[in-house]
Amino acid sequence: MPELPEVERARRLVHDLCLGSTMTSVHRPVLDDKVFVDVDVGAFESALAKRKIIASERHGKQLWWTLDGEDAKVPCFHFGMTGAFVVRGLDGIQYYNSKATGAGDWPPRFAKATFAFDNGIELAYVDPRRFGKIKLVRDVKEVIGGLGVDPSKALPEGDAFAAMWKRRSAPIKTALMDQKIMAGIGNWMADEILYRARVHPETRANEMTDSQLEAIRERILEVVTVACAANSDHDLFPSDWLFHQRWGKTDGAKVNGDAIKFIEVGGRTTAYVPKLQLKTDRAITIKREIKREPEAEHTTDPPKPKRARAAAKRASSAKASPAAPAARVTRASARAIA
Known part of the structure; x- marks a missing residue:
């Protein structure tokens, strides 16, 4: 699933290639009502055509374009499990297990919407598994209003960070992926953060020690910063990351010489290293x-x-007044x- 770094890459793609350009045409090759949420075909195309992109923005996994004009609506994109932006003639990085086709076919297979710009750029939103969403809203707060903090922008520290978890009895892996607490972290990022923080994924969030919370906060910032600096190019991720070995639940998989175990936490496949991420019972x-x-x-x-001990015990019992047992x-x- 595209997580914060992958969505940030998509945001940068539009910013670098389409910012300041006007959409000359907008087309929906397939009328997919599962992807388009309450968006009429004609309304979507007319709302975007002839509009200029003046900002490409993101919060967590949500991405949207700000268009010119006071009456302009806001197109919002969520990539679900396999969604992505594809630019005609430009090879992009595919997600693990993605079936999205390259930029050679146009419109690409699985394209749900295509956008042509006056600078010659052609962009497509593709989504093979159709879990992504495209919305057209008046105010982006309708989409991001209920989301938690974006760790790439600001992350509370100290007591404020601890307060984010103290009422959460769910496993820390599940809590990290709760978009209402923190927006942008998904399955692979949560595994990486906990592996590097040396915290077992089933540890209850509200039972975390101060040192564990500090380690998790540091690793959140590290993983987000490094992955975004690599522009989500997985080949550029550090070689000692769990990321490179967690896919496919391979028997005998190891990271840095230590065995990886696969379990389910909150219904999600979870990779961790038992030798380093010890399960403790508070x-x-x-x-x-x-x-x-x-x-x-x-x-x-x-x-x-x-x-002597027995005699002393009998004497003490005889002198003492009756009391409740310990x-x-x-x-x-x-x-x-x-």
């Missing part, structure tokens, strides 16, 4: 800490013989203490 950790504390307090006392530390009570 309740068990607390239970052990509680049991260790009284032992540490009495380590300087000399050990008593067995009979609470047994269970996993549930440990959670309550936490």
Whole structure:
């Protein structure tokens, strides 16, 4: 699925080739109502034709064009699983497992809309699996209003970053992909971030330690920055990234010599490295800490013989007033203490 870096590449493509140019024609080769959301054929073409692109913008995985004219509507694009922009005569980078054709065929196979510009550029929106969406709105807030922060623009830090997760009991992998919390992170990015932060993907978001949160924040910024700097060219991603080995769920797959395991988290295929991303149980950790504390307090006392200990215990019981038995530390009570 196109994630933040891939969508940013598409935004730059339009910015570099089409900014300031006027659309001379807009065409829908296939009337695909699954991709076009509440957009009439004639209305879409007439709303864009003869309009100039004055900005190509993005928030998370959502991309839109700002057109000239006070009454101009805003075309918004979401690439779903396999959507992309293709420029005639220009080979682009395809996503893993994509069936999108190259720029040699025109209009390309799976094209849902084509755009011709007065500078000679021809652009197509293609989507083989048809999970993408094209909308035409009055205000882009209709599309991005409910999205979380875009980590390529601004990312909270410290307590503000911790607050993003403290009420989320879902696994951190699932929480990272929640577009209402943070816009732009998808499956491969979440796996990469957690691998590099050394955090197990099933760790509950609201049980993250301060050090884990700090590591995750650093790795979010790293992965976003590096992937966008490479213009989403996967061949330019660092060779030690999990990304290069996670596709296809290959038996025996390794990254930097360590075995990769594939599981499902929140219904999504997840790649992680058990050797480095340890699964911890916070309740068990607390239970052990509680049991260790009284032992540490009495380590300087000399050990008593067995009979002496028994006699002392009976004498103490006879003198003491009745009291409630000591609470047994269970996993549930440990959670309550936490």
